[in-house]
Amino acid sequence: xxxxxxxxxxxxxxxxxxxLPWQGTREPYRxxxxxxxxxxxxxxxxxxxxxxFLRRFPTLERLASASEDEVLQLWSGLGYYARGRNLxxxxxxxxxxxxxxxxxxxxxxxGIGRSTAAAIAAFAFGERAAILDGNVKRVLARYFAxxxxxxxxxxxxxxxxxxxxxxxxxxxxxxxxxxxxxGATICTRSAPRCAACPVRNGCGARSSGRTTDLPAPRPRRxxxxxxxxxxxxxxxxxxxxxxxxxxxxWGGLWSFPEASxxxxxxxxxxxxGCEILKKRELQALEHGFTHFRLRIRPLLCEVTRVPRVESxxxxxxxIEEARDAAVPAPVKTLLxxxxx
Numbered sequence: 001x002x003x004x005x006x007x008x009x010x011x012x013x014x015x016x017x018x019x020l021p022w023q024g025t026r027e028p029y030r031x032x033x034x035x036x037x038x039x040x041x042x043x044x045x046x047x048x049x050x051x052x053f054l055r056r057f058p059t060l061e062r063l064a065s066a067s068e069d070e071v072l073q074l075w076s077g078l079g080y081y082a083r084g085r086n087l088x089x090x091x092x093x094x095x096x097x098x099x100x101x102x103x104x105x106x107x108x109x110x111g112i113g114r115s116t117a118a119a120i121a122a123f124a125f126g127e128r129a130a131i132l133d134g135n136v137k138r139v140l141a142r143y144f145a146x147x148x149x150x151x152x153x154x155x156x157x158x159x160x161x162x163x164x165x166x167x168x169x170x171x172x173x174x175x176x177x178x179x180x181x182x183g184a185t186i187c188t189r190s191a192p193r194c195a196a197c198p199v200r201n202g203c204g205a206r207s208s209g210r211t212t213d214l215p216a217p218r219p220r221r222x223x224x225x226x227x228x229x230x231x232x233x234x235x236x237x238x239x240x241x242x243x244x245x246x247x248x249x250w251g252g253l254w255s256f257p258e259a260s261x262x263x264x265x266x267x268x269x270x271x272x273g274c275e276i277l278k279k280r281e282l283q284a285l286e287h288g289f290t291h292f293r294l295r296i297r298p299l300l301c302e303v304t305r306v307p308r309v310e311s312x313x314x315x316x317x318x319i320e321e322a323r324d325a326a327v328p329a330p331v332k333t334l335l336x337x338x339x340x
Contacts, residue, residue: 004143004199005168005175011198012178017185021050023177028099028124029060032106035116036083040134043184049078060099064091072252072326081328085252086111103129122176130163131176132156135183141215142187145204149216223288227295229259232282232334233274235305239322239338240272241331243313249289250328254315259299272314274303282337285330296330300338 001009017023020043022034033053037046053074057063063071068088075084090109100106102125107117115136118129132140137150140162148155168175186193192211194200205214233240233256241254260267265276282298305316317325323335 001168001170002166004166004202005171007198008178008182009168009171009174012174012181015196016178016181021047026124028120029063030054031123032099032120033087035119036087036111037078038133039083039116040080041078045078049074060091060095063088064095068252069326073324076253076326076332077329079329081250081253082247083111085246099124101125103127119176119180122172126172128167128169128172130160130167131179132160132163133180133183135187136163136179138189138215139179139183139187142192142205142211143199143203145208145210145214147214147216149218151218155215223291223293225293225295227297229297229299230256230334231259231264231268231272232256232298232300232338233268233272233303234300234319234338235274235303235316237318237320238316239319239335240274241315241317241322241325241327243315249294252326253331254322254325254327255331256298256334257314264299264301268301268303274305277302277304282334285333287330298334 020034022030025031034046034050037050037053056070056074057066066088068085071088072081072084075081078084086109090111093109094100100109101121103114103117103121106112106120107114109117112120115130115132118127118131119133121127121129122131134150137156137159140146140159141150141155144158144162146155146158146162150156150159182197182199186197194203194206194211197203197206200206203211205211231240240257242257244250244253244255246252257272264279268274268276279299279301282300285296285298287294287296319335319339323332323339327335
């Protein structure tokens with residue numbers, strides 16, 4: 001075992017995290033669920049979702065037999081909703097074919113990349129496979145003083161080479177957990193605690209005084225802004241929700257209908273089966289995505305409802321009930337304000 005790996009494993013035994021709800025098990029379902037939830041999401045945010053999810057779906061079979069709406073309802077607020085849809089699709093495949101036992105096979109499941117697959121294989125099956133999530137990229141970029149933004153293919157290739165070369169021949173579970181813990185608790189993005197780092201003496205960034213410069217940040221770019229008008233159609237204590245198409249942003253979630261360029265009153269009467277009595281603009285909302293920012297202009301419309309059969313993908317629902325449905329965060333924010 002290399003000095004790097006042995007120092008990490010020894011540090012992990014004394015100082016690593018041991019109280020996370022997905023630790024202390026080799027059950028592939030629980031490990032897979034936690035690794036998917038932890039993609040681009042902090043541990044503190046994941047824990048309550050993980051625990052609620054397991055209470056509702058304690059087994060793979062229960063998850064596979066659920067509806068997508070049930071899954072997304074529990075996922076609501078965790079973000080990156082494609083993860084929830086992919087999790088559900090993968091559960092069906094696993095129930096049919098069994099849980100894959102190698103990182104290569106696990107990576108073929110929907111929504112699973114190389115690093116996530118390696119983490120699952122290491123913790124569930126003891127496979128000697130390298131991980132390279134965001135925290136580990138930061139650790140290795142600093143330790144080896146790797147230049148450039150880790151999101152660039154050439155830089156990422158360098159980091160994968162380092163991650164693979166450092167793998168210990170034994171103790172892969174402790175080593176993998178140590179890398180994760182080091183990045184999350186010591187080698188943090190800002191104000192890293194270098195004095196507490198078990199591999200500080202070999203760290204290139206520390207020896208050159210560049211811990212604040214490495215890894216290089218994502219190149220700055222101005223995100224485009226999109227604007228959309230939501231029709232918040234209300235009749236008494238009911239509002240109209242529309243299921244968003246999948247794929248796409250918030251795919252499979254329930255949201256408010258979006259206004260088109262045509263006349264809102266005519267659109268409501270012809271397409272939504274209701275007549276507007278009065279309307280007013282609500283306070284605009286801002287929501288950020290990876291590639292753009294969304295400005296939402298809600299238009300609250302008090303309507304009378306024309307008796308008709310609801311169209312597929314549209315639903316009149318009580319405001320209180322809608323707050324617990326599979327809705328994105330901005331929709332929930334609006335529902336909370338309407339319920340006051």
